[in-house]
Amino acid sequence: MSLCFRYGIIKGWIKNIGMETRKLGRYLALAIAAMALIYGWFALVGITDLGNFNHGIRNVLIGVVLVFLSECLTGRSLLHPSWRPGLLIFYFWLGAFSYIGARSGGTWGIRVEVLNDDVLTLIPVLVLTFLLEYIGSLKRLLRPVLSLFNFLLIGYFSLGAFVYITYYKIFDAGFTHDAMISVLLTNFNETKEFLLSHLGAAALVGVLGLFILYMILTAVLIYKGNREDKGNSIHSLKMIGIGILVIAALVPLARGIPRTFPSWSYRVAHKYIMGSKAAMKKHDENLKDFHFVGETPKMLNGSVIVVIGESAAEDHMKAFNPSYPAETTPWLSKEEANPDFFLFDKTYTSFPLTEKALAYYLTNINQYNGRNRNESISLTDVANQIGYPTYFISNQSPAPGNIALELTTSVSKKVYFTRRPGSDDGKVLDELKKIPDGEKAFIVIHLEGSHDRYKDRVPPDFTGIQVDGHSEKVNDYDSSILYTDDVLKRIYDYGKDHLNMQAMVYASDHGEDMEYFHGDGKFTWEMARIPLFVYLSDSYQKEYPETAKELALHKDDIFTNDLMYDLVCGILRAPNTGYDAKYDPTSPEFSFTKDQATTRYGEIRIVDDPQLR
Structure with a gap:
C-alpha cells in the first residue's frame, strides 16, 4: 500500500x-x-x-x-x-x-x-x-x-x-x-x-x-x-x-x-534649425570681416530686381524647352529674341528642397567653395554695403528657421508680405508699388510660383492650359507656369516704367517632378532642372558692355543656382570677400565647367543628366 x-x-x-x-x-x-x-x-x-x-x-x-x-x-x-x-x-x-x-x-x-x-x-x-x-x-x-x-x-x-x-x-x-x-x-x-x-x-x-x-x-x-x-x-x-x-x-x-x-528625425531637424539660428548670430561678426575688393562700387542708375521662383521646372517651360507641347511662357518666349535678355538653358538647383536651395541661392555659400553656414553673407548685405535701399517682398508665408530667408529679411530695410501669402502671385505687384518711383533700390521678390497645389496658384478667372493627353495635374501645373510668366512680365513692365530697372534676374529654387514632386526622397532630373534668365537694360549695357558680352558667351554653359551670389555681385559690379569670379558668368574669369557641377549638395554630378545637351 x-x-x-x-x-x-x-x-x-x-x-x-x-x-x-x-x-x-x-x-x-x-x-x-x-x-x-x-x-x-x-x-x-x-x-x-x-x-x-x-x-x-x-x-x-x-x-x-x-x-x-x-x-x-x-x-x-x-x-x-x-x-x-x-x-x-x-x-x-x-x-x-x-x-x-x-x-x-x-x-x-x-x-x-x-x-x-x-x-x-x-x-x-x-x-x-x-x-x-x-x-x-x-x-x-x-x-x-x-x-x-x-x-x-x-x-x-x-x-x-x-x-x-x-x-x-x-x-x-x-x-x-x-x-x-x-x-x-x-x-x-x-x-x-x-x-x-x-x-x-x-x-x-x-x-x-x-x-x-x-x-x-x-x-x-x-x-x-x-x-x-x-x-x-x-x-x-x-x-x-x-x-x-x-x-x-x-x-x-x-x-x-x-x-x-519621428523623434529622431525631429531631433536632427531641430538641431539643424537651431544651428541655422546660431549662424544668424554669427552674421554680425561676418559683416565686420566683409569688404569689397577695391573701392566701394557705385550704385547703378536704377533698381535691380531678383525674383525667386518656386518649383518651376525648366522642362515645362517653352522658352527653355522648345519641344514642349504647350506654350507655357508666351512672354519669355517672345523676349528670348530680345538682346537685353539672356536665357540660361542648362541651369540646375543645388538641392531640390526649398530651405536647402535658398540657403545657397541667397548667400555666398555654394557646393564648391567649402564655406559653411557660419560664414553666411547675403546678397542683401552686399546691396546694403553699396548703399541701396533694400526690399524683400514675399508671397510665401514666413518660415521661422529658414536661415537664408531670415538672413535676407532681417537685413532688408523694408519687408513686405502679401495680404494672403500663398494665393495670387500678382499681389506682389501691390507691394512693389509701395517702393517710391525712381528709387535706386535692390529688391528681392519671393514668389509662390508652382508650389503645390498647382491649381491654387492660379486665379479663378485666369485662362489656363488644357492639353489633350495630359493629366489634370500636369495641366494645372502648366497653368501655374503660364501664370508665373504673366507675373514676371508685370514685374518687368513695372520695374522698367517706375523704377528705372537696370537688371532683373529670375531663377527657381528647384524644379518639380509630376510623379515625385520634389524633396529629399527619390531624385529625378525634373526636380533639378530649373529656369534662369537675366535682363540688362540698354543703359546698363552701354555703360558696362563687357558684362553683357560675357553673359552672351556663357548663357549656354552649365550653371547651378548656388552661384547666384556671384552672378548678382557681378551684375552689381561689386567684387567682395564672399565673391569668386570663376563662378560669375558676367566675368571673363568665369571657368565653371560641367565636370564640376553637382546637385543635392555634391551628391549627384550634373554631367550624368541624360538630357544634358
Missing part, C-alpha cells in the same frame, strides 16, 4: 514535469516563431546581413528571451489575447519600416543594422504592453490607468507608422530628416494644401478614417486583453520577476523612442 502510494506520487510528479516541460517547450517555440516571422519578412523584402550577430542574431535572441520569460512568469502563451495589442504594433511598425526602407534603399535592399533601433524599441513595446495587460487583468483599480498607457503608447507608434506610410505613398521614399526640416518650417495652410494636393480630399479622409478604425481595433484588443482574471493571482516571487521584466522593457524603450521615427 505504502509502495503503491509512493509510486503514485512519483508518477504524478513525472506527469507534472512532463506537462510543464511541454508547456515550456510550447512557450519557447512560440517565442522563436514570433521573431522568425518578422525576420523572415525582413529577408523577403530585401533586408541583408541578417546573420550579423550584433544587429541580427543578437536581436533575435533578445526578443526570444524576453517573450519566453514573460510567458513563463505569467503562464500566458503568445496566443493569449493579452499579447495581441503589442503584437499588432510590433508587426505593423517593423513590417512597414522594413519594407519602405528596403524599397527606398535604391538597390532593393538595406542592411539590418538600419533597423537596429526600431527592433530594439519594438521588442520592449511588445513585452511591456503584454505585462501591463496581464497586471491590469489582476488589479482592477490599476486597469484603467494601464489601459490608457497602452493605448497612448501604441497610438504614438501607430501614428508615426501611418505618417511614414503616407509619405512613402506620396514620394516613393522614406521620411528623411530633410523632410522633417520642411515640416517644421511649414505653416498650417501649406500643410493642408500639400495633403490635399498629393492625396486629395477623399484619400485624406480615407487615411484618417483608416487610422481611427485602427485605433478602435487597438482599444478593443486592449479591453479584451486585460479582462478581469479571478482565476489567477500574483505571488510575491512572481511579482518581483514581473517587476524586473517591466523595468527591463522600460529602460530600452526610454532609450529607443528618441532614436526612432
Whole structure:
C-alpha cells in the first residue's frame, strides 16, 4: 500500500514535469516563431546581413528571451489575447519600416543594422504592453490607468507608422530628416494644401478614417486583453520577476523612442534649425570681416530686381524647352529674341528642397567653395554695403528657421508680405508699388510660383492650359507656369516704367517632378532642372558692355543656382570677400565647367543628366 502510494506520487510528479516541460517547450517555440516571422519578412523584402550577430542574431535572441520569460512568469502563451495589442504594433511598425526602407534603399535592399533601433524599441513595446495587460487583468483599480498607457503608447507608434506610410505613398521614399526640416518650417495652410494636393480630399479622409478604425481595433484588443482574471493571482516571487521584466522593457524603450521615427528625425531637424539660428548670430561678426575688393562700387542708375521662383521646372517651360507641347511662357518666349535678355538653358538647383536651395541661392555659400553656414553673407548685405535701399517682398508665408530667408529679411530695410501669402502671385505687384518711383533700390521678390497645389496658384478667372493627353495635374501645373510668366512680365513692365530697372534676374529654387514632386526622397532630373534668365537694360549695357558680352558667351554653359551670389555681385559690379569670379558668368574669369557641377549638395554630378545637351 505504502509502495503503491509512493509510486503514485512519483508518477504524478513525472506527469507534472512532463506537462510543464511541454508547456515550456510550447512557450519557447512560440517565442522563436514570433521573431522568425518578422525576420523572415525582413529577408523577403530585401533586408541583408541578417546573420550579423550584433544587429541580427543578437536581436533575435533578445526578443526570444524576453517573450519566453514573460510567458513563463505569467503562464500566458503568445496566443493569449493579452499579447495581441503589442503584437499588432510590433508587426505593423517593423513590417512597414522594413519594407519602405528596403524599397527606398535604391538597390532593393538595406542592411539590418538600419533597423537596429526600431527592433530594439519594438521588442520592449511588445513585452511591456503584454505585462501591463496581464497586471491590469489582476488589479482592477490599476486597469484603467494601464489601459490608457497602452493605448497612448501604441497610438504614438501607430501614428508615426501611418505618417511614414503616407509619405512613402506620396514620394516613393522614406521620411528623411530633410523632410522633417520642411515640416517644421511649414505653416498650417501649406500643410493642408500639400495633403490635399498629393492625396486629395477623399484619400485624406480615407487615411484618417483608416487610422481611427485602427485605433478602435487597438482599444478593443486592449479591453479584451486585460479582462478581469479571478482565476489567477500574483505571488510575491512572481511579482518581483514581473517587476524586473517591466523595468527591463522600460529602460530600452526610454532609450529607443528618441532614436526612432519621428523623434529622431525631429531631433536632427531641430538641431539643424537651431544651428541655422546660431549662424544668424554669427552674421554680425561676418559683416565686420566683409569688404569689397577695391573701392566701394557705385550704385547703378536704377533698381535691380531678383525674383525667386518656386518649383518651376525648366522642362515645362517653352522658352527653355522648345519641344514642349504647350506654350507655357508666351512672354519669355517672345523676349528670348530680345538682346537685353539672356536665357540660361542648362541651369540646375543645388538641392531640390526649398530651405536647402535658398540657403545657397541667397548667400555666398555654394557646393564648391567649402564655406559653411557660419560664414553666411547675403546678397542683401552686399546691396546694403553699396548703399541701396533694400526690399524683400514675399508671397510665401514666413518660415521661422529658414536661415537664408531670415538672413535676407532681417537685413532688408523694408519687408513686405502679401495680404494672403500663398494665393495670387500678382499681389506682389501691390507691394512693389509701395517702393517710391525712381528709387535706386535692390529688391528681392519671393514668389509662390508652382508650389503645390498647382491649381491654387492660379486665379479663378485666369485662362489656363488644357492639353489633350495630359493629366489634370500636369495641366494645372502648366497653368501655374503660364501664370508665373504673366507675373514676371508685370514685374518687368513695372520695374522698367517706375523704377528705372537696370537688371532683373529670375531663377527657381528647384524644379518639380509630376510623379515625385520634389524633396529629399527619390531624385529625378525634373526636380533639378530649373529656369534662369537675366535682363540688362540698354543703359546698363552701354555703360558696362563687357558684362553683357560675357553673359552672351556663357548663357549656354552649365550653371547651378548656388552661384547666384556671384552672378548678382557681378551684375552689381561689386567684387567682395564672399565673391569668386570663376563662378560669375558676367566675368571673363568665369571657368565653371560641367565636370564640376553637382546637385543635392555634391551628391549627384550634373554631367550624368541624360538630357544634358
